[in-house]
Amino acid sequence: MPMAVATSFALIVRLGWHDSGTYDKNIEEWPQRGGADGSLRFEPELKHGANAGLINALKLIQPIKDKYPGISYADLFQLASATAIEEAGGPKIPMKYGRVDVTEPEQCPPEGRLPDAGPRDPAGHLREVFYRMGLDDKEIVALSGAHTLGRARPDRSGWGKPETKYTKDGPGEPGGQSWTVEWLKFDNSYFKDMKFLSQIPLEEQKEQDLLVLPTDAALFEDPSFKVYAEKYAEDQEAFFKDYAEAHAKLSDLGAKFDPPEGFSLDDVTSDEPADEKKEEAAPTPEPVAAAVATATADDNNGAAPQPEPFSAAKYSYGKRELSDSMKQKIRAEYEGFGGSPDKPMQSNYFLNIMILIAGLAFLTSLVGN
Ligand code: HEM
Numbered sequence: 109m110p111m112a113v114a115t116s117f118a119l120i121v122r123l124g125w126h127d128s129g130t131y132d133k134n135i136e137e138w139p140q141r142g143g144a145d146g147s148l149r150f151e152p153e154l155k156h157g158a159n160a161g162l163i164n165a166l167k168l169i170q171p172i173k174d175k176y177p178g179i180s181y182a183d184l185f186q187l188a189s190a191t192a193i194e195e196a197g198g199p200k201i202p203m204k205y206g207r208v209d210v211t212e213p214e215q216c217p218p219e220g221r222l223p224d225a226g227p228r229d230p231a232g233h234l235r236e237v238f239y240r241m242g243l244d245d246k247e248i249v250a251l252s253g254a255h256t257l258g259r260a261r262p263d264r265s266g267w268g269k270p271e272t273k274y275t276k277d278g279p280g281e282p283g284g285q286s287w288t289v290e291w292l293k294f295d296n297s298y299f300k301d302m303k304f305l306s307q308i309p310l311e312e313q314k315e316q317d318l319l320v321l322p323t324d325a326a327l328f329e330d331p332s333f334k335v336y337a338e339k340y341a342e343d344q345e346a347f348f349k350d351y352a353e354a355h356a357k358l359s360d361l362g363a364k365f366d367p368p369e370g371f372s373l374d375d376v377t378s379d380e381p382a383d384e385k386k387e388e389a390a391p392t393p394e395p396v397a398a399a400v401a402t403a404t405a406d407d408n409n410g411a412a413p414q415p416e417p418f419s420a421a422k423y424s425y426g427k428r429e430l431s432d433s434m435k436q437k438i439r440a441e442y443e444g445f446g447g448s449p450d451k452p453m454q455s456n457y458f459l460n461i462m463i464l465i466a467g468l469a470f471l472t473s474l475v476g477n
Contacts, residue, residue, distance in 0.1 A: 110368055114196065114279070114293065115255055115278070115279050115280025115281075115305040116133060116168060116192075116194035116280075117167075117193075117195065117196045117258075117260070118192075118257040118258025118292075119161070119162070119165045119168075120156075120165050120168065120169075120189055120192045120257070121192050121193060121257060121258070122162065122165070122187045122258070123148065123162050123165035123166070123185050123188070123256055124144075124185045124186050124189025124190070124359060125171070125189070125190065125251075125254070125358065126148055126158065126159055126162060126222060126323060127143075127144050127145070127146065127147065127148040127182065127185045127186075127281075128144035128186070128358050128359055128360075128361045128362065128363075129221070129222050129223075129241065129358070129361070130142030130143060130147075130221040130222065130362070130409040131221075131240075131241045131242070131361035131362035132217075132221065132362075133240060133241060133242040134240070134242075138362065138364045139210045139215045139217075139362075139364075140217075141362045142221060142362050143361040143362015143363055143365040144182050144185070144186055144207055144359055144360065144361055144362060145182050145207065145208065145209060145215075145362060145363060145364070146180055146181030146184075146185065146207070146209035146210060147210045147215055147216045148162065148166075148181075148185065148216075149166055149181050150210075150212075150213035150215075150216050151213060151309045152213050152216045153213075153217070154166070156219045156220075156222075157219070158219075158222040158265075160264040160265060161261070161264040161265075167399055168188075169181070169184055169185065169188060172184065172282070175266070180207050180208060181209050181211050182207035182208065182342075182363060182373065183205045183207045186203065186205075186207065186359040187203070187205065189196070189355075189359065190203050190355065190356075190359065192252075192257075193257075193294055193346075193351075193355065194308075195241075196257060196292060196293060196294035197293050197294045198294030198295075198346065198348065198352075199348035199349070199351060199352040200357075201352045201354050201355050201356050202351065202352065202353075202357075202372070203356055203359060203372065203373070204360070204365070204369075204370035204371060204372050205370055205371055205372070205373065206365040206366050206367055206371055206386065207363040207364070207370075208363070208364045208365070208366050217301050218260070221237070221240075222237070223237040223238075223323060225265065225321040225323050226267075226321065226322045226323075227321060227323070228267065229259040229321070230322045230323045230325065230326035230329075231326040231329065231330035231333065233323070234248050234323055234326060234333075235248070236359035238251075240404050241245065241273065241355065241358075241361055242361070243354070243358070245332045245336065246328075246334055246336050246350060246354070247350075247354040247357065247368040248352040249333050249336035249337050249340065250347065250351045250353075250354040251354050251355065251358060252298075252323070252324060252327055252337065253298050253299060253340060253347055253349070253351055254285040254299050254351075254355075255288075255295065255321075255324065256287065256288050256291070256293070256294055256295060256296070256297055256298035257291060257292065257293075257294055258286065258287075258291055259275055259283075259284030259285055259286045259291060259319075260284060260285055260319055261283060261284040261285075267285075267319070267321060268284055268285030268319050269317075269319075270283055270284075270319075271284065271285075272285050272286070272317035273317050274289055274291065274317055274318075275284050275291075279292065285317070285318070285319040286318065286319060287301065287302075287318060287319050287320070288301055288317070288318065289301070289427040292327040295344060296340050296341065296343075296344040296347045296348075298324075299337055299341035299347065299441045300341045301318055302320055302324060302327065302328060302337070302341075303326070303328060303337070303338070303341045305318065305320050306320075306328040306329075323443040335348075347434065359445035384390060412462035439457070445471045
């Protein structure tokens with residue numbers, strides 16, 4: 109995988125999380141309830157303090173949206189985030205798509221729904237914010253593990269050091285403070301490193317080059333959070349499984365789907381059972397490279413590209429069967445466009461999404477260069 113692509117992964121994961129994490133389960137109406145509705149593309153929300161720097165993620169996404177306007181921003185943000193996790197070496201996330209976008213800046217949620225990194229009672233604050241989203245202690249801890257990727261920058265969030273020995277030479281734009289040594293790689297090192305740091309005196313912790321936010325530290329202090337944090341430090345497989353489930357749930361928060369049950373890319377692009385994919389454990393770059401080639405062929409000469417199976421992840425946590433009603437719905441979608449599931453058409457929503465995954469990787473590499 110090109111290094112320049114990887115350096116954008118953390119930013120894109122944060123974009124997806126900040127779009128969906130505004131969800132309030134106590135509000136029934138859409139879009140007032142917030143969540144994954146693409147509202148983060150509008151200026152009022154981009155200007156929220158918590159979203160400092162995310163304009164750069166939107167700049168990566170916008171050219172793809174311009175090229176494939178039929179795909180909603182809300183889907184695009186979540187697709188990009190899940191793809192980034194998978195490409196960084198993380199688990200395959202059982203995503204569904206079909207999110208509907210809000211259309212007006214006035215539909216943005218109010219500021220203050222995302223968590224603070226340094227509240228007076230970090231564990232209590234995490235519970236207050238994540239319970240409001242309908243998430244539980246296990247999901248809070250698993251999702252916090254996304255900090256295995258990326259850095260905090262004092263000029264954005266006010267957190268972290270201007271640079272450390274792990275960030276001063278990049279990769280990507282130098283600087284900031286990472287939670288882990290290899291901050292482009294998704295693994296359980298966030299929990300391992302924090303476990304080590306939680307055992308040394310606070311003064312020594314501050315000397316360290318790795319970041320621990322007060323809300324991160326709470327995961328090893330609070331007895332209920334600690335059970336999961338300890339487990340994930342010991343067992344990467346357990347972390348990946350719980351993370352994949354929690355991330356999928358996070359990405360759906362507040363979303364309005366069309367069709368109402370959403371649709372899965374795996375199901376519409378491959379007849380291969382999910383269990384077989386798991387055994388293959390394919391290395392990450394090839395499917396994306398193949399898709400880039402497909403997208404390029406499409407751009408250059410209009411040749412009919414065949415959808416590639418989306419099997420970029422190294423890890424799959426289980427089999428997901430497509431229901432008969434969903435299969436019928438997908439068939440109807442294809443036929444509505446004039447195609448058939450047995451013979452893919454030259455242009456359709458699903459194909460566009462596949463090409464778009466490739467486009468995303470390609471564009472981030474251009475921006476990075
Ligand atoms: C638990 C409460 C959380 C707090 C208080 C928190 C806070 C923060 C802060 C202060 C930063 C630094 C931003 C900057 O300076 O640019 C950050 C970065 C990041 N956060 Fe969180 N976060 C939380 C949960 C999450 C979740 C649930 C995810 C994803 C599932 C996530 C993903 C990320 C990523 C990937 C970065 C790195 C961004 C980059 O390198 O550009 N965070 N977070």
